[in-house]
Amino acid sequence: MTDDSPASGGVRDALASLAASNTVVVPAAERVADRIRVEVAEARLRVGARLPEQALGEALQVSRNTVREALSQLVAERVLVRIPNRGVFVARPGADDIRDVYSARLVIEPGAVRHGPRAADPVALAAVRDAFEYGRRAAVTGDWTGVADANQHFHRAVVALAGSPRLDREMGRLLAEMRLVFQRMPGVREFHEPYLARNGEIAALLADGRRADAADELAGYLVTARDQLLDAYARLPTT
Amino acid sequence: MTDDSPASGGVRDALASLAASNTVVVPAAERVADRIRVEVAEARLRVGARLPEQALGEALQVSRNTVREALSQLVAERVLVRIPNRGVFVARPGADDIRDVYSARLVIEPGAVRHGPRAADPVALAAVRDAFEYGRRAAVTGDWTGVADANQHFHRAVVALAGSPRLDREMGRLLAEMRLVFQRMPGVREFHEPYLARNGEIAALLADGRRADAADELAGYLVTARDQLLDAYARLPTT
DNA sequence: GTGTGAAGGATTGTTCAACGATCCGGCAAT
DNA sequence: ATTGCCGGATCGTTGAACAATCCTTCACAC
Numbered sequence: 001m002t003d004d005s006p007a008s009g010g011v012r013d014a015l016a017s018l019a020a021s022n023t024v025v026v027p028a029a030e031r032v033a034d035r036i037r038v039e040v041a042e043a044r045l046r047v048g049a050r051l052p053e054q055a056l057g058e059a060l061q062v063s064r065n066t067v068r069e070a071l072s073q074l075v076a077e078r079v080l081v082r083i084p085n086r087g088v089f090v091a092r093p094g095a096d097d098i099r100d101v102y103s104a105r106l107v108i109e110p111g112a113v114r115h116g117p118r119a120a121d122p123v124a125l126a127a128v129r130d131a132f133e134y135g136r137r138a139a140v141t142g143d144w145t146g147v148a149d150a151n152q153h154f155h156r157a158v159v160a161l162a163g164s165p166r167l168d169r170e171m172g173r174l175l176a177e178m179r180l181v182f183q184r185m186p187g188v189r190e191f192h193e194p195y196l197a198r199n200g201e202i203a204a205l206l207a208d209g210r211r212a213d214a215a216d217e218l219a220g221y222l223v224t225a226r227d228q229l230l231d232a233y234a235r236l237p238t239t
Numbered sequence: 240m241t242d243d244s245p246a247s248g249g250v251r252d253a254l255a256s257l258a259a260s261n262t263v264v265v266p267a268a269e270r271v272a273d274r275i276r277v278e279v280a281e282a283r284l285r286v287g288a289r290l291p292e293q294a295l296g297e298a299l300q301v302s303r304n305t306v307r308e309a310l311s312q313l314v315a316e317r318v319l320v321r322i323p324n325r326g327v328f329v330a331r332p333g334a335d336d337i338r339d340v341y342s343a344r345l346v347i348e349p350g351a352v353r354h355g356p357r358a359a360d361p362v363a364l365a366a367v368r369d370a371f372e373y374g375r376r377a378a379v380t381g382d383w384t385g386v387a388d389a390n391q392h393f394h395r396a397v398v399a400l401a402g403s404p405r406l407d408r409e410m411g412r413l414l415a416e417m418r419l420v421f422q423r424m425p426g427v428r429e430f431h432e433p434y435l436a437r438n439g440e441i442a443a444l445l446a447d448g449r450r451a452d453a454a455d456e457l458a459g460y461l462v463t464a465r466d467q468l469l470d471a472y473a474r475l476p477t478t
Numbered sequence: 479g480t481g482t483g484a485a486g487g488a489t490t491g492t493t494c495a496a497c498g499a500t501c502c503g504g505c506a507a508t
Numbered sequence: 509a510t511t512g513c514c515g516g517a518t519c520g521t522t523g524a525a526c527a528a529t530c531c532t533t534c535a536c537a538c
Contacts (some may be wrong), residue, residue, distance in 0.1 A: 025323070028521070029311070052489070063522045065304055068491090072268070072308055076315055084264070085490055085529045103356070103403035111350025115458060117342070164342035170409050219354060267492070291518070302493045307520090324500045324519055 028062055032070035035060065040079055040090055041176065047183045049090045051080065077173055079180075093181050095233050101174050101181075102226035108171060109158050109222065110215035116161035119211055127157040128206060132199045139196055144189040148182065151192055154199050158218070185232055195225065267301055271309035274299065279318055279329055280415065286422045288329045290319065316412055318419075332420050334472050340413050340420075341465035347410060348397050348461065349454035355400035358450055366396040367445060371438045378435055383428040387421065390431055393438050397457070424471055434464065 036056075039045045051071065057064045071088045074080040080088045093101075118124040135150030152175050159171040182188050198221045205214035275295075278284045290310065296303045310327045313319040319327045332340075357363040374389030391414050398410040421427050437460050444453035 027323070054489080065523090066521065069308060069311055073311065073315060076312060084266070086531090087489070100403050100405050103401055104406045104409075106354045107347055107350035107401045107403070107406060110354060111346035114353075115345045115349060162342055162346045164339050164346070166339050166413070167343045167346060170343075174405070293518080304494090305492065325502090326518070 028066050029069040029073070032056075032060055032062055032067060033073050036070065036074060037079060037176075041179055043179075043183055045090050047090050047180055048092045051088050051090070053087075077176070079176055091177070091180055092184075093177055095230055097177065098181060098226065098229055098233065101177055102222055102229075104170075104174060105155075106219060106222050108167065108174075109155060110219045112159045112162040112167070113206070113211055113215040113218060116163060118163040119161045119206065120209065121161075121163075124157070124161050124163075125203075125206055127160065128154065129203045131157050132196075132203045135192075135196055135199065139193060144192065147192045147196070148188055151195065151199070152178075158202075181229065181233075184236065185229070191228070191232075195221065267305050268308040268312070271295075271299055271301055271306060272312045275309065275313060276318060276415075280418055282418075282422055284329050286329050286419055287331050290327050290329070292326075316415070318415055330416070330419055331423075332416055334469055336416065337420060337465065337468055337472065340416055341461055341468075343409075343413060344394075345458060345461050347401075347406065347413075348394060349458045351398045351401040351406070352445070352450055352454040352457060355402060357402040358400045358445065359448065360400075360402075363396070363400050363402075364442075364445055366399065367393065368442045370396050371435075371442045374431075374435055374438065378432060383431065386431045386435070387427055390434065390438070391417075397441075420468065420472075423475065424468070430467070430471075434460065 036045070036051070045051070053064050053067050053071070056062075056071075057067045060067070071080060071082070075082045075088060078091055081091045082088045113119060131150055131154035135147050135154065138144075138146030138150055155175065156168070156171060159167055182191075185191065198217065202214050202217050202221070205211075205217060275284070275290070284290070292303050292306050292310070295301075295310075296306045299306070310319060310321070314321045314327060317330055320330045321327045352358060370389055370393035374386050374393065377383075377385030377389055394414065395407070395410060398406055421430075424430065437456065441453050441456050441460070444450075444456060
């Protein structure tokens with residue numbers, strides 16, 4: 001410590017704050033990736049759509065190399081799929097992908113409930129309950145998009161009980177794939193509706209501290225949803 | 240179906256096989272990424288080392304753009320860290336990273352044991368036991384690098400009980416970070432040795448079908464290892 | 479009519495060269 | 509010892525170029 005002025009603590013805090021906020025400029029490739037991610041999430045880029053590099057570069061006023069970097073990143077996130085010498089497309093998850101995603105969720109979500117250090121943290125539990133309440137309100141107003149969003153928030157909040165940013169990111173990737181699955185599904189409305197009650201029950205069990213019961217209920221929930229999705233997928237036009 | 244020949248099944252299989260094997264050429268960027276990944280894993284590229292784009296391009300006979308794409312991918316995998324306008328470096332995990340990685344492992348590994356559909360699959364269980372046995376044999380010959388490798392295989396095999404390639408990949412990323420942590424740790428030998436016995440106990444519990452007990456043992460194992468690592472990290476030179 | 483095969487065009491994979499922006503190190507001046 | 513300035517190196521990004529590959533179209537033969 002070479003600092004001995006009376007206000008040294010304040011100075012150090014100010015310096016730390018500046019050091020943390022010096023990432024003012026966002027790289028171009030990342031901006032492009034974020035933009036495409038949103039377009040896919042909001043279903044403006046439909047499943048299976050092709051993304052030509054040159055057209056994207058002109059549309060976003062950015063070089064083809066930069067576009068390429070952004071696309072590679074999204075391919076790594078499984079949002080897009082690259083077919084060599086053919087281009088990149090919005091991923092089209094198949095039955096195998098659904099099985100895999102739910103296998104992962106069956107490990108992560110009940111695991112977060114059971115072993116999460118924040119599973120007793122009031123603010124983390126409040127986030128779970130809030131997501132459920134938001135979905136309930138959206139349901140009564142017939143806002144089925146809102147119900148779907150709330151459901152994603154619910155599961156995100158459940159994983160947040162683990163208190164691990166890395167796990168949060170992975171869950172975000174899995175939920176992004178789920179959005180692609182739902183794009184191909186007819187009748188998202190009646191799909192999400194019956195799960196609202198179970199979300200509420202899980203939130204209640206968590207509030208009561210009955211973590212093992214909540215984990216079991218969550219696991220059963222996921223198995224049911226997976227099987228229903230696979231069933232609906234099987235009777236989809238085979239394109 | 241426009242195919243009605245008697246041997247249509249065989250033809251379809253042959254076509255599927257060909258379609259699966261038509262990825263003969265590996266993109267240059269991916270090859271570079273694989274190469275760097277190995278160099279880091281084998282500690283030829285030490286923690287904190289810098290990777291200049293131009294030098295890498297010349298060394299690997301590849302363009303700087305290609306190098307850049309590979310580096311971006313490795314940054315996304317948290318093997319490398321990019322500091323804007325300064326370059327990319329081999330990641331230097333801190334105490335926060337250790338806590339986060341273990342939070343994620345505490346969810347994934349016991350979760351895979353508890354909810355994994357392959358936790359009763361003989362070949363998956365054999366893989367767990369084999370990893371333990373391999374480590375035991377390495378220990379008696381004093382091959383501590385082999386012990387460390389076997390330990391990674393053990394935990395990888397545990398996660399494989401979930402039967403999810405996506406989860407396997409994520410576990411691979413977490414274990415890659417663990418290798419970086421161990422690079423900075425003195426005395427990896429005596430670190431891994433006491434955990435061999437617990438690996439054996441977990442394998443035995445799994446073989447007996449006592450999955451809940453195995454999960455609990457595994458969770459305790461991870462908490463102990465994490466605390467020991469954090470303790471050792473705290474008394475490390477603060478560079 | 480169906481299948482074969484040969485141009486033609488479009489897109490990707492990869493490279494190269496260039497320029498401004500930014501950061502680091504050293505050196506002089508205060 | 510601190511400040512200010514300069515040069516060198518590297519990064520971020522662009523633009524253009526070329527071969528390789530794929531799709532489409534079309535003509536042609538059976």
